[in-house]
């Protein structure tokens with residue numbers, strides 16, 4: 001036993017020795033001949049080992065050192081001293097802004113540590129790379145997606161640039177109070193809705209910025225390839241957090257960016273190794289993980305890990321011990337090193353090995369403390385950014401290692417809780433001032449004074465000159481784009497307006513209108529049809545051949561269906577954006593097109609057509625962000641409703657998208673019943689967005705249920721837009737009572753049938769109202785009610801809803817959507833109001849059976865109408881009992897929402 005153990009031990013020793021020898025040899029090659037040669041040797045060894053050259057995972061993770069060697073490092077063109085001074089002032093002003101807000105109002109929030117870690121990255125971008133533009137439509141500014149919780153730093157810079165006053169800064173996170181005081185309210189995060197001249201892209205919800213930036217870069221190519229705008233000089237920048245990369249959206253479109261060769265896209269990931277609660281990857285390394293991920297996806301990766309003062313240490317690292325030790329250190333440990341001083345790092349990092357300790361023996365503790373990480377070294381950052389923008393053929397990501405809360409000293413740097421720190425002690429502030437040489441007295445520090453160098457100072461002249469060279473200030477959102485004329489509705493929608501009983505679905509009508517709009521000389525090129533692998537479902541395949549599917553590569557294959565009228569045609573100037581099975585991707589493209597008027601000075605008109613269930617429910621947060629950035633375009637919820645989409649069942653049947661849409665203030669949502677209503681809505685929306693520049697977008701649901709369409713007279717058009725119009729009025733001399741019936745979408749047909757049954761079988765008259773938008777009705781009614789409340793004694797305003805439902809007759813609404821949608825009107829209908837809707841999970845079955853199951857068919861509408869009249873004492877209960885029996889209603893069945 002003992003002998004055996006000895007043998008194993010000596011084998012282990014031999015193995016270890018062998019490993020050491022190989023490692024040493026390899027490090028010596030790296031050191032003497034460079035990393036390229038080392039990689040070459042590694043490749044050869046892998047080939048010998050029988051690996052397929054295309055399957056080299058080891059290539060995906062490289063040693064934990066900078067990608068750019070000193071020899072290849074571009075030299076820094078700026079004034080280091082001035083830039084460091086300016087960056088320090090930004091840091092100070094950003095932290096003071098957050099502190100002031102929280103001292104005055106304890107719960108306003110804000111972040112210090114994130115910008116503290118990102119400041120140098122931002123400043124190199126601002127001083128040397130981020131190009132601005134002017135309001136000329138052909139101007140080609142860069143588009144920058146800013147990390148949201150670094151917003152204080154961006155405001156701090158704008159303050160130095162003279163774009164904000166000191167008063168504005170003191171109203172950080174107090175938009176309402178600020179306006180009252182005549183100041184600009186600085187929003188918590190980038191919100192174009194709140195600051196429409198400043199922020200371009202809302203990034204506050206993590207993950208949305210990253211994916212949006214990819215589709216934005218692709219949209220630049222689309223504009224170029226379609227001949228709409230020369231975008232060749234434009235670049236999209238994204239500055240994101242390493243924690244943010246955990247959001248599924250962040251990484252989901254990486255391969256698209258690589259496939260499309262988006263070398264107009266640069267991401268900078270601030271790898272401060274921490275997120276909100278703790279380390280991003282305590283037990284491993286986020287940089288390695290991201291390096292492998294991005295490389296695997298086809299990106300160019302630049303690791304920016306160590307500052308210039310590490311260069312001499314790497315030079316001394318002849319046996320590779322420093323590299324090996326770095327590669328053996330996990331992020332949780334790096335964080336602890338960041339939080340501790342030079343003495344601690346000497347003992348605990350360099351002290352791990354005698355030659356490591358020797359390497360720093362001539363450095364003081366203070367010098368060890370000041371060994372910077374790559375993302376805090378302006379020269380290294382410049383070199384990395386410069387390599388990124390000069391790299392062609394691929395998008396580039398710069399993985400910049402930093403310290404969270406950099407410079408906050410023992411108060412916050414690298415601390416587990418630093419993310420949410422909003423205050424610093426007086427001593428910590430003094431230390432910060434000293435560390436960064438902020439030109440402020442103790443008293444000014446005590447008073448939390450902002451710092452702004454004099455107008456003619458070297459700093460201010462330098463700051464402004466850098467921006468002048470780069471074309472002006474950023475962020476900046478322009479709001480000017482030449483109008484695009486919209487054709488008359490008769491040109492593309494006559495077939496729908498004068499349908500005269502022709503059977504078709506509203507989806508077919510939409511696609512037909514879209515086809516005509518695409519052919520319009522002026523508007524046509526600006527229309528952007530977008531699908532997420534559902535074009536055939538919605539009968540849009542006919543558009544493929546005619547208008548082409550956008551592909552930057554054209555079509556390198558002969559499509560299987562080449563002779564067909566519906567052939568799958570990809571083209572470099574193709575117009576349709578076919579985004580595959582990625583609703584997040586498709587909506588990102590939609591947003592890029594819908595905000596093109598502001599981002600590119602070109603008005604575009606996107607139509608994104610999707611399964612209505614996979615819209616607001618699945619990508620609701622993207623839609624919220626679209627609303628924030630004042631998107632203009634059409635979202636088309638196809639195959640909508642819970643009973644109209646028959647066989648697809650529980651996961652597909654949407655009963656609530658309109659309800660969610662009602663929560664988005666600048667979304668106008670419509671549920672048209674007829675193709676004619678649809679045409680009126682499209683016409684109105686196009687004029688509003690393309691000509692009148694209204695910051696509303698339109699959510700319109702269509703269905704694939706084929707039924708007889710009706711013609712409409714022009715006098716009802718305005719009412720369609722307001723949300724309801726009278727479709728019919730049925731009565732007879734025998735009728736003793738009357739009701740108002742509200743229907744929308746495909747359920748209007750059931751309402752119309754119920755109206756006839758009420759008159760013919762139960763002697764009840766009715767007005768039938770087609771409700772095209774509960775949301776619009778409710779909004780206007782709320783506005784009117786509020787006005788009346790605030791103006792006692794003045795002549796009362798009357799809402800459209802009240803104008804329509806003037807009498808006391810009961811109102812019955814039936815919807816393919818959840819009850820809560822028509823109930824939006826409850827507060828404003830002053831008589832008995834009964835709502836039938838589709839609460840509960842969907843089912844697969846025929847439309848008829850589903851409408852019976854959800855109790856929204858004609859029989860249930862009749863029964864509800866009769867019951868409402870019983871409640872009003874206008875008919876006897878016997879009538880109701882008789883109706884229940886006549887229609888064989890199972891009165892003991894469980895409610896559908898409990899099934």
Ligand SMILES: Cc1ncc(C[n+]2csc(CCOP(=O)(O)OP(=O)(O)O)c2C)c(N)n1
Nearest residue numbers: 114149204205206241242243244274275276
């Ligand atoms: C979708 C979403 N989830 C959660 C948050 C809350 N949040 C804001 S910042 C943050 C941590 C960000 O960490 P990281 O991306 O690493 O950035 P850092 O601040 O460390 O630079 C979190 C969780 C958010 N804004 N959005």
